[in-house]
Amino acid sequence: MSDMSTSMKDHLRNLVSALVNLSPSRNIISQLILLLPRDLRTIEYSYPEISSPEAKEILAQLGVRLENTVRRENFANKLYEFIHKLFDWLDDELVKNVRLNLAKLTGLNIDSLPNPYAEWAELVLRKIVHEKNRVALIDLLRKLSESEEYCSERDLQTLLNEIRKKFKLNPAEFEEIVQICIGSEEERIESLKPGSYGYSSEYFEYYLRHSEYHLDIILHEYRYSAFYHKTDYYRLRHRNTLREILRRVNVEEKSKYERG
Amino acid sequence: MAEGRQGFVNHLSNFVNALIHLAPSRNYITQFLYVVKMNGSLDYEIVEEAFPEIVKDENTRDAFARIFGISFSDKVTLERNGFGWVLTEFIDIIFKLFENADFRSKVGVLLRDEYPEGLPNLVREWLEVRLKGLASVPELGDDAVKVLKEIVRTERIKVDDLERSLNISRGRIIECLRLLELYKLVNKEYDNSYRPTEELQRYHDVLEGI
Numbered sequence: 181m182s183d184m185s186t187s188m189k190d191h192l193r194n195l196v197s198a199l200v201n202l203s204p205s206r207n208i209i210s211q212l213i214l215l216l217p218r219d220l221r222t223i224e225y226s227y228p229e230i231s232s233p234e235a236k237e238i239l240a241q242l243g244v245r246l247e248n249t250v251r252r253e254n255f256a257n258k259l260y261e262f263i264h265k266l267f268d269w270l271d272d273e274l275v276k277n278v279r280l281n282l283a284k285l286t287g288l289n290i291d292s293l294p295n296p297y298a299e300w301a302e303l304v305l306r307k308i309v310h311e312k313n314r315v316a317l318i319d320l321l322r323k324l325s326e327s328e329e330y331c332s333e334r335d336l337q338t339l340l341n342e343i344r345k346k347f348k349l350n351p352a353e354f355e356e357i358v359q360i361c362i363g364s365e366e367e368r369i370e371s372l373k374p375g376s377y378g379y380s381s382e383y384f385e386y387y388l389r390h391s392e393y394h395l396d397i398i399l400h401e402y403r404y405s406a407f408y409h410k411t412d413y414y415r416l417r418h419r420n421t422l423r424e425i426l427r428r429v430n431v432e433e434k435s436k437y438e439r440g
Numbered sequence: 441m442a443e444g445r446q447g448f449v450n451h452l453s454n455f456v457n458a459l460i461h462l463a464p465s466r467n468y469i470t471q472f473l474y475v476v477k478m479n480g481s482l483d484y485e486i487v488e489e490a491f492p493e494i495v496k497d498e499n500t501r502d503a504f505a506r507i508f509g510i511s512f513s514d515k516v517t518l519e520r521n522g523f524g525w526v527l528t529e530f531i532d533i534i535f536k537l538f539e540n541a542d543f544r545s546k547v548g549v550l551l552r553d554e555y556p557e558g559l560p561n562l563v564r565e566w567l568e569v570r571l572k573g574l575a576s577v578p579e580l581g582d583d584a585v586k587v588l589k590e591i592v593r594t595e596r597i598k599v600d601d602l603e604r605s606l607n608i609s610r611g612r613i614i615e616c617l618r619l620l621e622l623y624k625l626v627n628k629e630y631d632n633s634y635r636p637t638e639e640l641q642r643y644h645d646v647l648e649g650i
Contacts, residue, residue: 188493191468194461201458208448209455229448234550238452241543258533265526274523281503 192286196293199266202259203296205303213244213259214394216252223250264388267297267396273417297396298421304393305429313357316347318426320361324397325422330413336362336398363391366400397422449550456547456559459534462527465565468493470531473508473518474566477528478624481515486622538562564643570623571650577619583608584616585650591626591634592644598633 204211212227223246224231230239236246243256252260268274270293283290308317320343327339344354358364366387382405389398399415461467464474472491476482488495495501495512505512509522518525537543544559551559574588575581586606591597597605602613617634620626626634636644 188468195467195469198458198461198467201454207455207458208451229444229451232445232448234546235445235448235452238543238546238550241540241546242537255533255537258530262526262530262533265523269523269526275506275509278507278523281507285500285503285507 189286192282193288196270196282196286199270200294200296202263203266203294203299204263205296205299209239209242210259210263212239213242213252213256214263216244216256216260217249220246220248220250263296264394264396267300267394268417270295271297271418271421273297295421297418298425301395301418301422302425302429304395305425307393308360309429309433311360313347313349313353316343316349316353317357317360318430319343319346320357321395321397321422322426324361324416325419325426327416327419329419330415332413336414360392361395362398363389365390369399395422452547453551453554456551457554459537460560460562462531462534463538463562463566464531465562465569470527471569473510473524473528474531476510476516477518477525479622481517482622484512484514484516487516535563535566539564563639564646567639567643568646568649570625571646574619574623574625575650580612580615580619583612584619585647587613587616588620588625588636589647591620592636592640592647596629596633596635598631602634 200206202210204214208227208229212223212230230236240246241255242259243252243254245251245253265274269278272278279290279293279295282288283293286293305318305321308314308321311317320340323339323343327335331339340354340358343349343357349357366389369386369388382403385402385404387400387402388396389400391397395418397417399417400412401415402410402412404410462470464471468491472487472494475490476487484495493500494504495516501512504510508524508527509519510524511517511519518528538559538561541561544561548555548558571585571588575585577584586608587602590602590606594601599610599613599617602608603610606613608616617626617628620634621628624637625640627637628634640647
């Protein structure tokens with residue numbers, strides 16, 4: 181892009197920088213909003229910065245409802261949805277090669293382009309390594325990141341059962357691990373692939389599965405063909421990024437352990 | 441709790457600055473995306489003239505198409521659920537937030553050092569940018585501003601009446617009206633009369649500085 185003016189590059193860099201500053205790894209306001217709903221006491225304990233009346237008033241303006249259970253609404257809800265899209269966009273999950281094209285247009289090295297999903301997943305993994313069942317958690321995440329891109333409900337259940345048996349997890353521990361890594365709540369996302377609805381006799385519906393820390397690993401895809409015949413499968417996402425972070429966190433934790 | 445309070449102020453400052461920097465009045469890229477979005481679709485020639493840095497070079501154009509989900513053909517449109525679409529939808533939400541005087545005032549108190557004149561109303565700011573852009577359109581800008589001022593003054597007016605009151609030729613008035621519609625400053629009504637858009641009605645004083 182030799183004929184691209186400096187100002188154009190600057191505007192694109194500024195845009196990326198503004199987006200990254202909204203990401204939950206860089207900002208407690210976005211982080212808090214992403215993790216809702218949560219118990220008020222948990223929020224106040226985890227985020228002492230928000231204890232002042234002014235902070236609470238501003239959070240209320242942003243759509244954070246500070247009741248016994250803290251919930252999001254209005255602006256906060258839209259920001260929550262936007263953060264998920266941003267995660268996908270800058271981790272090449274929305275469309276491929278966003279990072280490569282952004283690097284070309286901005287003149288930045290692709291590795292120096294921030295990746296909000298990678299930053300967030302790393303924060304989450306560094307928290308997970310202190311959990312009681314960390315070995316099982318890490319093992320499940322590793323297996324998910326090393327699986328084929330698509331899997332069936334049966335494949336997923338088989339994988340989960342392996343983990344449950346291998347680590348002799350009781351039902352409560354097993355459920356906790358599933359919630360942290362995969363989650364159960366699904367949110368419908370309209371038409372991720374443009375043109376899917378067109379005049380074709382088949383169409384697709386996509387549901388994002390929200391885990392406790394929003395690792396966004398599973399996209400549940402439904403395909404409706406002629407006569408409403410429905411098939412569904414899971415698409416495992418962010419696998420390359422997760423693999424890389426797991427490797428890095430693991431190496432660091434091992435060396436910490438060896439240093440005692 | 442001074443440390444906790446200051447911690448919140450720092451995060452709030454980063455957060456608010458990030459939102460402000462996404463506004464189309466502050467960023468050429470979001471301006472391009474938002475102009476396409478607010479028009480639904482735009483003629484390729486118009487976009488090429490207004491945003492040559494994005495559109496003229498084939499490689500840049502293709503990269504933008506891929507990154508932001510933009511369709512470039514005779515018309516330029518944002519693909520639904522592409523990132524450009526998602527971002528412009530989010531900008532609408534930012535506009536709504538920053539139009540709320542209560543929000544601006546409460547945040548303004550904590551960020552007084554950074555924003556001594558208060559937080560910007562980004563809707564008003566975007567309107568000012570469009571008006572300045574309109575006024576600077578070569579050859580047509582001055583007349584377009586005259587036509588706009590007359591529409592605002594009368595609140596609702598037809599082409600015939602504009603022709604009479606402004607003493608500008610009908611053809612030129614029609615050209616001006618096209619430009620005003622492109623900038624989303626006026627709406628054409630069912631009876632072919634023209635009215636200022638709601639934003640311009642809310643902030644019509646902005647026109648005084650033009």
